[in-house]
Amino acid sequence: QVQLVESGGGLVQAGGSLRLSCAASGDIFSVDAMGWYRQAPGKQRELVATFTSGGTTNSADSVKGRFTISRDNTKNTVYLQMNMLKPEDTAVYYCNAAITARIKGIMTHLQYWGQGTQVTVSS
DSSP, X not given: OOEEEEEOOEEEETTOOEEEXXXXXXXEEEEEEEEEEEEOTTSOOEEEEEEOTTSXXXXXXXXXXXXXXXXXXXXXXXXXEEOSOOGGGOEEEEEEEEEEEEETXXXXXXXXXXOOEEEEEEO
16 A cells, blocks of 8 residues: 655744655555645645656746655655745645555556645744
């Protein structure tokens, strides 16, 4: 069974920083894409930043220059360094990954979501 476990959310004042982490665990063969999405109250879930299966990164225009995505492939972990946070960054942040893993003895490629971590930015 594959799990994504997120950490690092919290409450911060505008202009502050937070670092989110997401670690994938299980009988993993490969992590093909991994990144972060967020969902604010009353809004649809949106891409924040992600590593594609080709190794490139995509990020939302609203976070460029403020957020940095990085990863440690040896730990199947992705990070999101968030600087110069704004109240409009307040949301639940979700880790997402496309993973090939052995599930009940069968190599399976699936997309997984973490449980979400709350980020609240006060003005």
